[in-house]
Amino acid sequence: MSVAEQLTQVRRDVEELSNRTGQDVVLVAVSKTKPDEDVMAAYEAGQRDFGENRVQELVGKAQRLPKDIRWHMIGHVQTNKIKDFLPWVHLVHGVDRMKVLEVLERECAKLSRNVDILLQVHIAEESTKFGWDASEIADLARPEVWEEFPHVRPVGMMGMATFTDDEQQVRREFALLAALFKTHGKAFDQLARSRGASWEALSMGMSGDWAWALEEGSSMVRIGSAIFGDRNLPL
Ligand SMILES: *Cc1c(COP(=O)(O)O)cnc(C)c1O
Numbered sequence: 001m002s003v004a005e006q007l008t009q010v011r012r013d014v015e016e017l018s019n020r021t022g023q024d025v026v027l028v029a030v031s032k033t034k035p036d037e038d039v040m041a042a043y044e045a046g047q048r049d050f051g052e053n054r055v056q057e058l059v060g061k062a063q064r065l066p067k068d069i070r071w072h073m074i075g076h077v078q079t080n081k082i083k084d085f086l087p088w089v090h091l092v093h094g095v096d097r098m099k100v101l102e103v104l105e106r107e108c109a110k111l112s113r114n115v116d117i118l119l120q121v122h123i124a125e126e127s128t129k130f131g132w133d134a135s136e137i138a139d140l141a142r143p144e145v146w147e148e149f150p151h152v153r154p155v156g157m158m159g160m161a162t163f164t165d166d167e168q169q170v171r172r173e174f175a176l177l178a179a180l181f182k183t184h185g186k187a188f189d190q191l192a193r194s195r196g197a198s199w200e201a202l203s204m205g206m207s208g209d210w211a212w213a214l215e216e217g218s219s220m221v222r223i224g225s226a227i228f229g230d231r232n233l234p235l
Contacts, residue, residue: 003041007227014221017214025214026201028072030224032057033231039065042227049090051222055081062088074158074222076130079103086111093158093203093222096120096130101149108151114195115151118158118203121180123173125162134180141184143191154188156201156220157181161209171212174204178217 001009011027018025030051031039039050043066052058053075062071070090077094082103095101095117108115119140122131132140137157139145146152159177161170181202189199205213207226214221225231 003038003228004045006229007042007045007047010223010226014210014214014223017211021214021217023214023217023219025218026220028074028203028220028222029227030074030206030222031061031228032075032224034228036061036064038228039069043069051093051224055085058085059088072222083107083110086113086115089115091155091201092117094118094120094130096122096132101152104152105149113151114153114197116153116155116197118156118201119154121157121159121177123159123161123177125169125173129160131159134176137180137184141187143187146191150195153192153195153197155192155197155199156203158201158203160206161204161213167212170209171216174209174213174216174218177204178202181217 007029014025014027026049028049028051029042029047032053039061048068049070049072051072051074052061058071058073071088072091072093073085073089074093077092077100079099086107092115104115104117119137120131121137122129122133157177157180161173164170185199192199201220202218203220203222204218205221207223210221210223
């Protein structure tokens, strides 16, 4: 199947399930390692949200491709690269430590712009996955914290489940994230609204587990291989 056909299929499946759960869902097409032609095929089929995990690749595509594409930085954030992607990014998914907030703030101030971010939460069993834990999120829900970062707007959370086919485990991890998202939703929403945004994005679910994620409350799925096929070697 072509990229356009696979995208259409995925979009239909996501819509069908999100209608059932009653949750509006944003589909982020993860185009990492894929050539411009594949992005354009999805674009022509109506897709506007794309996810990349490497800064150079995101910036290159953003410079070459249509300006109404919303680029999502979904990879681990290296603070020395923030100034490079900031001018091009719509949403930064992987904000997982204070240093990232500090550098985002500094670079946003230089550009006189705000940036929307997701707090990455560590939900997986593997110790290799990045993110805050539940008690750190509770700390971050205090509005005082954000006085230091006036240009940064927390609009939601992001998480990755353990890479396993154990459905119960994956669901449990997603449910944990959804509960955290809700528990602190009021505090974060107040903060986001004071900055002209809202607390609305729960980014969880990839090609292999998006349906479980949606059923556990996701409002944003990041889908790559189910749309674009197996990944090429990194560019
Ligand atoms: C690559 C990637 C995805 C997409 O993965 P697929 O399994 O191809 O859908 C989603 N989220 C993150 C953070 C990724 O790095």
